[in-house]
Amino acid sequence: MIINKRKGHLIWGLHLVDFKKLLGEKELKPPIDPLIVFTDLDKESGKEYLRPSQERVLKEWHENFRNQNDVIVKLHTGQGKTLIGLLMLQSSINEGNGPAVYICPNNYLVAQTIEQARSFGINTVQFKENSSGPPREFMNSEAILVTNCNKLFNGKSVFGVLGSSRELISLGAIVMDDAHTCIEKIRESFSIRVNRKNDGEKNSLYEGLWWLFEESLSRQAPGTCKDIEYGENTFMAVPYWIWHAREDQVLELLRKYKETELLFVWDLLKDKIKHCICVFSGSGLEITPRLLPLELIPSFTQAKRRIFLSATLTEDAFLVRDLGIDPQSVTNPLSSGDVKYSGERLILMPTLVDSSLGRERIISWLSQIAAKNGNFGVVSIVPSFYRAGDWEKLGANKTEVKTLQKSIENLKTNVNQKSAKKILVLVNEYDGVDLPDNTCRILCVDSLPAYTSLIDKYMQEMRPTSKTIRRRHAQRIEQGIGRAIRGSSDWCIVIIIGNDITNFLSEKIKREYLSNEAQTQINIGEELALEITSEGGRLNAIEKLINQCLSRNLGWKGYYKTRMAKVETKEPNKEYLNQAILERESEALYQQGHCAKAVKMLQKFIDSHGGHADTGWFTQLMATYICSYNLSRSVELQLKAHTENGRLFRPEEGVDYSKLIAKGTTAQASRIIKFVKEHESHNALIVHINDILDKITWSTAPKLCEDGIDELGVILGFPTQMPERNIGTGPDNLWQIDSKKYWIIECKNRVSIDRKDISKSEVGQMDNSFGWFKENYEGCLGVPVMVHPTKTLARDAYPVEPFLVLLPDTLEHLKKNVRGFYNSLKEFFSRDLSLEAIKQRLKTYNLVRVELDKYLRQAKSRKR
Structure with a gap:
């Protein structure tokens, strides 16, 4: 028997049955109601029914949302978003809208989606290997195309690129699964990324661009520029006025590589280079547009129906800013509305419960838990x-992108064999990974998620207190903690370690960027941990709590459900959404040639948001917009932006250095009291202190270490500055020890710990910084200090002025005393701190300003 589905005929031997005639209909029309579509599918056994939440969402979409161009579907993990998306696409095909595409962030999820579609009887197709065009079944609307982001978004897209010779494919509907992860992939597709070296050889493209901008970057920050030249893990962005001036030279250089290194991105950016940000690092460079030119991919921008699948834990304003979706879809998403949370998650932050429980100790403890069990995964x-x-030092198995899927399958096999005795470590895999049920019962999120792209690192550096950046951190953290809950009946324990991430989550005001679900789960873990550790026992007590969860204790399950039942759904943040709209619309106006309107829009925002953390950033954007037609006004605005935020670009002229001047004999103690009072608890204070001290090591990135040195000065009670970063000259760090005494600090933390001497160039930097100090601080005592692993000068190094060195052992002694000092303040947290109490403890821990020189050693010439 053969069925011809397209014609609705049954062939049996030589006889043809015309079902349309039997039914008395001229044509058999496929259903468009997704619920009926599902009913008619040839499903596998066990797949016959939709979940109630799926039925509600599909019914609501069909009745009230299907005529909207953009729809966000928000569902908890495990509520069946994939099937919902596939049914919406099949409904669109049946409606006669044309070809339909299901977009995934990676091939791992492509395979999962195709398998799920097969089990439900939904026809899908994917690109054949080395295929030059889209599948015929997809083009004929006979099957849904399932593919990854990169297939659609690239300069040689098989869907067509505006201005290219390839035919543009008109799409009836697109579903974008895990939309927030897809955004990251799309940004990559629209970015030029160039390694400094290829296979150990210098990359001529990097070298050519570096040659164009090295002098300009050196004027911004000569020390950082020199670090990049020597391959250090630091970065700098090219000032927009220099980028605009050298646009032609940049294009001439880039187009030489359009058929090789830039093959898949050249056609996307060749007309947008002026509107890009260029960031150099010691290992590569990145050129990224401020606004993704998605109009070059009409299959996406002009699709009749665009559906974005989003987790309930995520903030969707990013979709407006980056993908240009209708803001109305953010304020009115489609959801089942009946489920307040997904699964059971116990979140614990041991360091916040007991500050002595450091990261290394928790890693050892979790390794022991994994070793003595084996019937569940620890990840x-x-x-x-x-x-x-x-x-890895304690026996864990590390996995990389290319071995990820195999490593997870191996873990599942070991769990089934009750031999999962080792922890599986995922490197920077916060999304797109499923660890359901016994695959992962204990998940550890170790340290604050790191950005991989230079543009993201640059944004974080320039806007450290921005709510936008904090929301992105929070979203990344939530993506991570969500890996082990893949359904409403799933459960796991999440352990959060690392001073940076614990500090981020330590106080309620910082948790506001998380979903209400995650905030409540953190509060539950905190309360329970404090309850049991009040009896003593620390880790043993926490382990007992974990075991109650692992053993499915009825009391725990009931307590969790009762607390979580009170969680309210978080409404979309209108302030954040409005800012996303502002950023997109102002940039679009500028690129369309309406500079005055773009500037007016940004100015209106600044005027109505006094003291906004991004005021400097938006002022710099205004300066960027008017640079090409009113240079003098642009310089004025850039000077204003730099005054507001010293991390931003420094104008070539007009920056007046503002001296670091503070007075008062009790100033050190009073500043410390002010700092202490900014924290809700003593443990939160200690976590913050440890986070600062963790930045000052011989392995952290130079800029991060400089931040740590600056913050160390603050927690010691001193006024501080970072002259080179803020004004392009002077030392890395400057501390005012008293009214007439200053430490002039050069930070050389990336020097090999085994280095035997201080080089001639390093001595030259110290001399330049001391010369700068004498010029700006006449009549003051400057103490030149170099953070360096040795005090011995190279044979050809002759400092103009003697200087002191903060060595590894004395640095550790200083850090130890700072920790001891702040730990000693615990008894005062329940009552007011007095100046006398602070002064006394500063003396106890050798941190009084007059004693700090004891931590320094004189730099000396090598014995000849």
């Missing part, structure tokens, strides 16, 4: 291979 997510090393 850790870390931001870098460097962090993964601490787990």
Whole structure:
């Protein structure tokens, strides 16, 4: 028997049955109601029914949402978003809208989606290997195309690129699964990324661009520029006025590589280079547009129906800013509305319960838990291979992108065999990974997620207190903690370690960027941990709590359900949405040639948001917009932006240095009291202190270490500055020890710990910084200090002025005393701190300003 589905005929031997005639109909029309579509599918056994939440969402979409161009579907993990998206696409095909595409962020999810579609009887197709065009079944609307982001968004897209010779494909409907992860992939597709070296050889494209901008970057920050030249892990962005002036030269250089290194991105950016940000690092460079030119991919922008599948934990304003979707879809998403949370998650932050429970101790403890069980998986997510090393030392298995799927399958096999005795470590895999049920019962999120792209690192550096950046951090954290809950009946324990991430989540005001679900789960863990550790026992007590969860204790399950039942759904943040709209519309106006309107829009926002953390950033954007037609006004605005935020670009002229001047004999103690009072608890204070001190090591990035030195000065009670970063000259750090005494600090933390001497160039930097100080601080005492692993000068190094060195051992002694000092303040947290109490403890821990020189050693010439 053969069925011809397209014609509705049954062939049996030589006889043809005309079902249309039997039914008395001229044509058999496929249903468009997704519920009926589902009923008619040839499903596998066990797949016969939709979940109630799926039925509600599909019914609501069909009745009230299907005529909207953009729809966001928000559902908890495990509520069946994939099937919902596939049914919506099949409904669109049946309606006669044309070809339909299901977009995934990676091939791993492509395979999962195709398998799920097969089990429900939904026809899908994917690109054949080395295929030059889209599948015929897809073009004829006979099957849904399932593919990854990169297939649609690239300069040689088989769907067509505006201005290219390839035919543009008109799409009836697109579903974008895991939309927030897809955004990251799409940004990559619209970015030029160039390594400094290829296979150990210098990359001529990097070298050519570096040659164009090295002098300009050196004027911004000569020390950082020199670090990049020597391959250090630091970065700088090219000032927009220099980028605009050298646009022709940049294009001439880039187009030489349009058929090789830039093959898949050249056609997307060749007319948008002026509107890009260029960031250099010691290992590569990145050129990224401020606004993704998605109009070059009409299959996406002009699709008749666009559906974005989003987790309930995520903030959707990003979709407006980056993908240009209708803001109305953010304020009015489609959801089942009946489920307040998904699964059962116990979130614990041991360091916040007991500040002595450091990261290394928790790693060891979790390794022991994994070793003595084996019937469930223990998984850790870390931001870098460097962090993964601490787990590997204790026997953990590290996985990379290319081995990810195999590693997870191996873990599942070991769990089934009750031999999962080792922790699996995922490096920077916060999304797109499913760890259901016994695959992962204990998930450790180790340290704050790190950005991989230079543009993201640059944004974080320029806007450290921005709500936008904090929301992105929070979203990334929530993506991570969501890996082990893949359904409403799933459960796991989440352990959060690392001073940076614990500090981020330590106080309620910082948690506001998380979903209400995650905030409540953190509060539950905190309350329970404090309850049991009040009796003593620390880790043993926490382990007992974990075991109650693992053993499915009825009391725990009932308590969790009662607390979580009170969770209210978080409404979309209108302030954040309005800012996303502002950023997109102002940039679009500028690129369309309406500079005055764009500037007016930004100015209106600044005027109505006094003291906004992004005031400097938006002022710099205004300066960027008018640079090409009113240079003098642009310089004025850039000067204003730099005054507001010293991390932003420094104008070539007009920046007046503002001296670091503070007075008062009790100033050190009073500043410390002010700092202490900014924290809700003593443990939160200690976590913050540890986070600062963790930045000052011989392995952290130079800029991060400089931040740590600056913050160390603050927690010691001193006024501080970072002259080179803020004005392009002077030392890395400057501390005012008293009214007439200053430490002039050069930070050389990336020097090899085994280095035997201080080089001639490093001595030259110290001399330049001391010369700058004498010029600006006449009549004051400057103490030149170099953070360096040795005090011995190279044979050809002759400093103009003697200087002191903060060595590894004395640095650790200083850090130890700072920790001891702040730990000693615990008894005062329940009552007012007095100046006398602070002064007394500063003396106890050798941190009084007059004693700080004891931590320094004189730099000396090598014995001849």
